[in-house]
Every structure is written in C-alpha cells, then in structure tokens.
Amino acid sequence: MSQSYSTGEVAKLSGVTVRTVQYYDQKGILSPSDISEGGRRIYSEEDLRNLQVIVFLRELDFSLEQIRRFMAEESADKTLELLLQEHISQLQKERNQLKNKLDMSVNLLDKIKSQSSTSLESLADISLTMKNQKAWRNLQWKMSIIMAAIVIAHSVLVQTMSYFKVTWLLLGIVPISVVVYSALIYYFKKQTLYLCSNCHQTFEPSFKIFALATHTPKTRRLTCPHCHRKSYCLELAKEKE
Incomplete structure (x- = not known):
C-alpha cells in the first residue's frame, strides 16, 4: 500500500x-493526488518526489514558469536539458551584470577615496564617465586601427613610388595626407x-577649436559654452542610440 x-x-x-x-497548488505546479471528504x-509518494524536485529547481533559481513547463512535459530528460541550457545562459548574463556592477562600485569607491570631498554634481560626473568608459575605449580602439591602416597605406604608397622612380608623384602625397588626416580628425x-x-x-566644440586645442589622452582644454570657463574638459564618446 502506497x-x-x-x-x-x-x-x-x-x-x-x-x-x-x-501556493504551488494554486499556481497549478503541484496538485494533490486526492482530496478527502473533509476537503x-x-x-x-509521487507527489512528494515531484515537490522535492520543484524545491531543488527553485534552489537553482528556476522560475515557476520554467518548472511548470518541465512538470508538464512527458519527455522530462530532454525538457530539463533545454531548461538547463536556458537557465545557464540567463545565470551567465546575470553574473556578467553583477560583475559590471561590482567593478563600477569598486571604481567609484576608489575615485571617492582619491577626492577630498564629493558633491552630488561630481558624483554624477563620475557615474557618467564610468558608464561611458566602454564606448570611449571602443572609439579609441577604432581610431587606432584606422590610423594604423592609413600609416601602412601611406608607407606602401611611398615605397612603391620610390621603387618605380615616379618621384614627381610624391609631391601629391603631402596634400593628400593633409586631407586624409583632417578627415580623420573631423x-x-x-x-x-x-x-x-x-x-x-x-x-x-567647433571643428577649428577642437583641432587647435591642447589635450591629454582623456581631456581637451576648451571653453565651455554654458559657463564660459576654459578648462580641461573630460572627453566622452557619443553613445549609439
């Protein structure tokens, strides 16, 4: 007797x-096999095993919808495999998000420690620059690749002209180079x-002011059109919409 x-x-x-x-009964995930006359x-025993499986999956952070799908399928092994793949992918995404938040929190703490005082405005600036770091680095990397390609193409062109002794064409390289580099700066x-x-x-800033301004790897000395104060302003990459 069971x-x-x-x-x-x-x-x-x-x-x-x-x-x-x-609650699981109300959600249709685990219903009792029988109900007594008294309600x-x-x-x-099968219900108990199913409940233990549900509890185990919940400990792995499976959603109720995922568990419902699993419990409703006859081919439990294949369904569980698919659910695990889906769940692992989601956990990896959450792990990456948590890592990014952890890195941002650590960087923020370091920046705050390095400052004598932190206002709401400066905290907002720090937040903005930290969020922009990835886009700014991607832009720097892209510009480095473009610059390297231009330098290599320029070098190959000069060597080719020199080899074939068409030195008169070399005179045209200078204005072409000026145009190319100006376009790159723009x-x-x-x-x-x-x-x-x-x-x-x-x-x-305007192109002229931008091109003539002194700069560091992350700042450029510019006059702000809002407060009209000249200072080293922090460079940000435009975020793609």
Whole structure:
C-alpha cells in the first residue's frame, strides 16, 4: 500500500512551509493526488518526489514558469536539458551584470577615496564617465586601427613610388595626407563630446577649436559654452542610440 501524506507532512519532508505547498497548488505546479471528504489535500509518494524536485529547481533559481513547463512535459530528460541550457545562459548574463556592477562600485569607491570631498554634481560626473568608459575605449580602439591602416597605406604608397622612380608623384602625397588626416580628425570630433568640470554640462566644440586645442589622452582644454570657463574638459564618446 502506497504512503499518503498531508500538506503539512509533504511540506516538512521537503523543507518548505505549508503556505509554499498551497501556493504551488494554486499556481497549478503541484496538485494533490486526492482530496478527502473533509476537503483535506492528500499527497502521494509521487507527489512528494515531484515537490522535492520543484524545491531543488527553485534552489537553482528556476522560475515557476520554467518548472511548470518541465512538470508538464512527458519527455522530462530532454525538457530539463533545454531548461538547463536556458537557465545557464540567463545565470551567465546575470553574473556578467553583477560583475559590471561590482567593478563600477569598486571604481567609484576608489575615485571617492582619491577626492577630498564629493558633491552630488561630481558624483554624477563620475557615474557618467564610468558608464561611458566602454564606448570611449571602443572609439579609441577604432581610431587606432584606422590610423594604423592609413600609416601602412601611406608607407606602401611611398615605397612603391620610390621603387618605380615616379618621384614627381610624391609631391601629391603631402596634400593628400593633409586631407586624409583632417578627415580623420573631423570624424573623431563628430564621435565625441565634452564634460565641463565647472558646470557639469556636456557640449560639442567647433571643428577649428577642437583641432587647435591642447589635450591629454582623456581631456581637451576648451571653453565651455554654458559657463564660459576654459578648462580641461573630460572627453566622452557619443553613445549609439
């Protein structure tokens, strides 16, 4: 004769509360095999095993919808395999998101420690620059590749002309190089904007001012059109919409 259990018994044997078992019943994930004349839910040994499986999957952070799909399928092995693949992919995504948040928190703490005081405005600036780091690095990497390609093409062209002794054509390389590098600078300028350290607003300088301004790898000395103060403004990459 097979063993039968009450709601409280299956809850205790599975390490969950009675309310949890009742909740799974309401959601249609685990219904009792029988109901007594007095209206009490009666669970079988199979129900108990199913509940223990549900509890195990919940410990792995499976959603109720995923568990419902698994419990409803006859080919449980194949369904579980697909669900695990889906679940692992989601966990990896969440892990990457948590890692990014952890890295941002650590960087933020380091920046705050390095400053004597931190205002809401400066905190907003830090937040903006940290979020923009990936886009800014991608832009720098792209510009490096383009620059390297131009330098290599220029070198090959000069060597080819020298080899075939067409030195008169070399005179045309200078204006061509000026045009190419000006176009490259213009392209870079169109991909960036600047954050004023004084009024904490972003702006885009004109091409002439941009090209002539002194700069560091991450800043450029510009006059902010909002507060009209000249300072080294932080360079940001425009985010793709």
